Amino acid sequence: MEMKLAEESYLTDDFLRQLINVGEVDILVGLPTHNNAKTIGSIVHTIQSGILRGFPRERAVIVNADGGSRDGTPELVTGVSIDDVRPASNLYALRTLHSISTKYASSPASGVAFRTILAAAELLRARACVVMSPESANIEPEWLSKLLRPIYRDGFDLVTPTYRRHKFEGLLITNLLYPMTRALYGLRIREAYSPEFGFSGRLASQFLGQNVWNDGTDGDGVGLRFTLAAITGRYRICQSFLGEKDRVERHAADLVPALRQTVGALFSVLEPDFPVWSAVAGSQPAPTTGADQEVLLEPLRVNRKRLREMFSTGVAELESVFQSILSPSTLAELQRIARLGEEEFHYPAELWVRTVYEFAASYQKSVISRDHIVQALAPLFRGRAFTFLMENRNASADDVENNIEGLCLEFERLKPYLLQLWTSRE
Amino acid sequence: MREMIISELSQALHEIARGFAHYLPRIIVMLILAFVGWVIAYVAKAVLRSTLRLIKFDKLSENAGASQLLTKAALPSATEMLSRFVFWVTWLGFILLGVRVLGILGLQEQIATFFLFLPRLFVAMFILFFGLLAASFFSRAALLAAVNANVPSPRVLSRAVRSIIIVFVLSIVFEELGLAEQTMLVAFGIAFGALMLGLAIAFGMGGRDLARRFLEKRFVRGKKEENEDELSPL
Numbered sequence: 012m013e014m015k016l017a018e019e020s021y022l023t024d025d026f027l028r029q030l031i032n033v034g035e036v037d038i039l040v041g042l043p044t045h046n047n048a049k050t051i052g053s054i055v056h057t058i059q060s061g062i063l064r065g066f067p068r069e070r071a072v073i074v075n076a077d078g079g080s081r082d083g084t085p086e087l088v089t090g091v092s093i094d095d096v097r098p099a100s101n102l103y104a105l106r107t108l109h110s111i112s113t114k115y116a117s118s119p120a121s122g123v124a125f126r127t128i129l130a131a132a133e134l135l136r137a138r139a140c141v142v143m144s145p146e147s148a149n150i151e152p153e154w155l156s157k158l159l160r161p162i163y164r165d166g167f168d169l170v171t172p173t174y175r176r177h178k179f180e181g182l183l184i185t186n187l188l189y190p191m192t193r194a195l196y197g198l199r200i201r202e203a204y205s206p207e208f209g210f211s212g213r214l215a216s217q218f219l220g221q222n223v224w225n226d227g228t229d230g231d232g233v234g235l236r237f238t239l240a241a242i243t244g245r246y247r248i249c250q251s252f253l254g255e256k257d258r259v260e261r262h263a264a265d266l267v268p269a270l271r272q273t274v275g276a277l278f279s280v281l282e283p284d285f286p287v288w289s290a291v292a293g294s295q296p297a298p299t300t301g302a303d304q305e306v307l308l309e310p311l312r313v314n315r316k317r318l319r320e321m322f323s324t325g326v327a328e329l330e331s332v333f334q335s336i337l338s339p340s341t342l343a344e345l346q347r348i349a350r351l352g353e354e355e356f357h358y359p360a361e362l363w364v365r366t367v368y369e370f371a372a373s374y375q376k377s378v379i380s381r382d383h384i385v386q387a388l389a390p391l392f393r394g395r396a397f398t399f400l401m402e403n404r405n406a407s408a409d410d411v412e413n414n415i416e417g418l419c420l421e422f423e424r425l426k427p428y429l430l431q432l433w434t435s436r437e
Numbered sequence: 438m439r440e441m442i443i444s445e446l447s448q449a450l451h452e453i454a455r456g457f458a459h460y461l462p463r464i465i466v467m468l469i470l471a472f473v474g475w476v477i478a479y480v481a482k483a484v485l486r487s488t489l490r491l492i493k494f495d496k497l498s499e500n501a502g503a504s505q506l507l508t509k510a511a512l513p514s515a516t517e518m519l520s521r522f523v524f525w526v527t528w529l530g531f532i533l534l535g536v537r538v539l540g541i542l543g544l545q546e547q548i549a550t551f552f553l554f555l556p557r558l559f560v561a562m563f564i565l566f567f568g569l570l571a572a573s574f575f576s577r578a579a580l581l582a583a584v585n586a587n588v589p590s591p592r593v594l595s596r597a598v599r600s601i602i603i604v605f606v607l608s609i610v611f612e613e614l615g616l617a618e619q620t621m622l623v624a625f626g627i628a629f630g631a632l633m634l635g636l637a638i639a640f641g642m643g644g645r646d647l648a649r650r651f652l653e654k655r656f657v658r659g660k661k662e663e664n665e666d667e668l669s670p671l
Contacts, residue, residue: 183670204671267585269670317587325584328591332577378496380574386581392670 022130026113030134033109037069038062038159039137041128044075045119047145048082054150055091055110058143061155062108066163072135075112076127078119084145085112121272122233126224132215139163140215142234144206147257157251158209161300168246170209171238171297173201174256175305178403178411179313181256182396183266185415187367188235188273194422195281195429196242197291201250201304204235204273214246232276239280243287252301266389275385278374289430294423306408318397319356323349325390332387336373341365345391358398360421366391368425372432460539467535474531482524489516503569522562526555561613568606572599597636604628 022030040058044051055073062071075088089110115127125142132140139162141155154172161167184202192203218240223233241248281288326333326349333342344362351357367388374384403411489495498504498515507515533548576599583591608625612618 180669181671266670273671321584321587324587324591328580328584332581379577383577383581386585389585 022127023113026111026127026131027134029111029113030131033072033111033135035070036072036109036135037138038066038071038163039128039132039135039140040071040073040155041125041132041140041142042073042075042088042145043078043119043121043124043128043142044080044084044088044145045078046080046082047084048080048087050148051084051087051145052091054143054145054147055088057150057152058155059091059108061152064152065156065159068106069163070106072109072111072131072137074128074131075110076124077112077114078124079114079117085114088112122224122231125233125237126219129215129219132212133219137212137215139209139211141209142207147206149255149257150207151254154207154253157253157300158207161249161251162209162211165249166247167249167298168211168214169238169241169248170251171200171202171248172205172207172253173250173299173302173304174253175302175307176256177307177309177311178406178408179311179400182399183269183273183392186363186395186399186418187392188277189415190364190419190422191277191367192239193294193419194426195288195291196239196284197288197294198242198248199294199296199419200238200242200248203238204232204276206234207253208234208238209251210237210241211246214241214244217244217246232272232279235273235276236280239277239284243284248297250297250299250303252299252303252305255307266392267386270385270388270392271382274370274388275382278371278381278385281371282375285433289433292426294419304412306411308408313400315397315400316353318393318400319353322358322390322394322397325393329387329390332379332383335378336384336387337366337369341369345394348394356394356397356401358394360418361425363395363398363418364421364425365428367422368429368432371429372435375433463539466538467532470535470538471528471532474528474534477531478524478527481527482520485523486516486520489519494519497570498566503566526558530555557613557615561610564613565606565610568602568609572602572606575599575602593639597632601629601632604632 040062042051042054042058047054058073062069073088075085077085077088089112091110113127115123128140128142131137139159141158143150143154158170158172161170184204188203189199189201193199218237221240223236223240238248326345330342330346333345337345341362345366348356348358348362370384370388373379374381378384399414403414406414494516495504495514498507503515507513507518512518513521530552533551536544537548576595579598580591580595582588583594588594604625608621611621
């Protein structure tokens with residue numbers, strides 16, 4: 012324990028004292044927060060209810076890693092009494108349920124928050140852990156059991172969620188993240204980057220010891236790196252269907268941070284993981300509890316025109332940037348489709364896959380600043396999103412799934428092209 | 438009379454011969470220094486060229502935008518330019534050392550000035566190169582940010598950023614070289630002021646809508662953004 016304490020010197024003395032008071036636990040629930048006072052109370056209630064229902068005999072703790080909230084979020088987490096849950100649900104815990112909190116920094120950093128949670132899990136020797144999002148408005152008590160049970164009872168090391176989503180939600184996941192991780196790492200994980208996931212104590216310890224914390228990114232996309240580390244480390248991984256995912260309205264400006272957290276993180280691990288992914292061919296399904304994916308089809312107002320316009324503007328204005336990243340044939344093809352009208356516009360799957368692979372290879376070779384490469388992908392993604400919207404305008408759930416599957420197979424088919432780009436000197 | 442002329446001539450010839458004999462070892466030393474300098478400069482050029490090729494300096498120079506400038510001026514690559522520069526500076530340094538050995542009065546001071554100028558020249562080149570690199574980086578960052586924020590005329594914004602940085606860098610370079618300091622200071626002031634005024638007018642005339650949208654978005658609560666994607670990428 013002393014040696015461990017020395018290792019975890021980035022934890023504050025106060026937090027270490029809280030951890031010592033808690034002692035060893037079976038279940039750890041990590042809750043990274045930053046100014047979440049509006050939602051955190053109900054989420055902590057739901058978590059407590061989930062623990063009482065699913066794990067009444069286990070020793071459990073809620074660990075809040077706060078990024079400098081100014082609205083009293085940590086106090087709300089530690090102040091929520093389990094007695095508030097009992098009368099409503101008639102549930103009783105046989106063990107004390109602890110809630111502890113630490114402020115890891117004065118500004119939020121997802122990587123530091125996750126590292127704090129992993130360190131707490133290691134020090135408390137937690138068998139099964141889960142990270143919950145402080146923003147999910149529709150979180151259910153059952154989500155805890157669904158994410159923890161495969162680890163606690165069935166010996167899995169990582170449980171990623173699957174959701175019921177609208178067919179046009181999560182386009183970055185369906186058009187890039189899922190197909191590319193599947194093609195490269197050979198495992199079909201739908202949500203490799205998610206705010207909710209479960210993991211074993213041994214995976215937490217292994218990842219904590221990896222050299223991923225001091226790369227100057229503040230841990231952008233650490234969740235994705237964690238999933239990929241579990242795949243490359245040959246840990247047991249499964250998926251669990253949770254339910255409907257919260258629909259979050261986003262602005263155009265949110266795309267670049269999302270690209271940094273996902274695509275940037277994926278591109279950055281491709282270099283160290285090259286021996287693993289270069290040897291993988293095809294893909295295998297991951298064991299899944301519940302539905303693999305459920306698709307909602309209700310009408311949704313989407314500004315398609317703007318997506319196409321931003322694509323065309325981006326291709327025209329960023330020509331000098333794309334000349335450094337893309338091959339002349341890919342750039343010429345993009346310039347051709349950028350001139351097409353809304354009705355004729357089509358960004359085919361093969362061209363999209365070539366684009367993404369050329370971006371990945373350029374990222375590895377650092378042809379320009381790596382962050383600029385990730386940013387330059389944003390207008391092209393908008394073009395691909397436009398085509399996806401048009402192709403699936405009247406599609407049924409099965410049609411949407413077939414189209415995503417077709418794109419995944421295209422990523423797998425063109426993997427030799429990425430390998431060729433990767434190993435070429437130019 | 439004839440004997441006098443012969444005597445004067447022979448005396449002059451003696452003096453020339455004495456002078457030549459006096460300078461001959463120095464000339465030989467100068468020639469040796471020039472030859473040794475040429476060999477050292479050639480080796481330095483070859484080593485530098487190989488090192489720069491190894492670290493892909495041309496790629497860095499391309500990213501900095503320096504290669505494009507060189508191509509437009511029909512000059513060789515950045516690696517070749519820097520190698521040749523080092524070759525000529527090294528060789529010239531040795532030649533001037535040789536000239537110094539000759540002990541010609543008046544030249545000594547000029548040679549000393551040249552050697553004192555060399556560090557400033559290197560610092561100026563260093564500032565110029567990294568200044569161009571910074572200009573390229575920040576102009577591309579501005580271009581990407583403007584395109585992704587759907588700001589009108591992103592290339593104008595990017596060029597403005599590049600121009601401001603290059604003007605700033607050039608003024609530092611000229612100041613470091615000590616060339617026309619006053620002129621450069623005034624020119625920089627005028628150019629920078631004109632650029633800022635131009636940008637202010639351009640923003641005022643052309644960016645009224647942009648400014649209005651920005652201010653509305655920043656201060657008017659409750660007004661729904663018309664240009665939302667309304668799609669979560671994640």
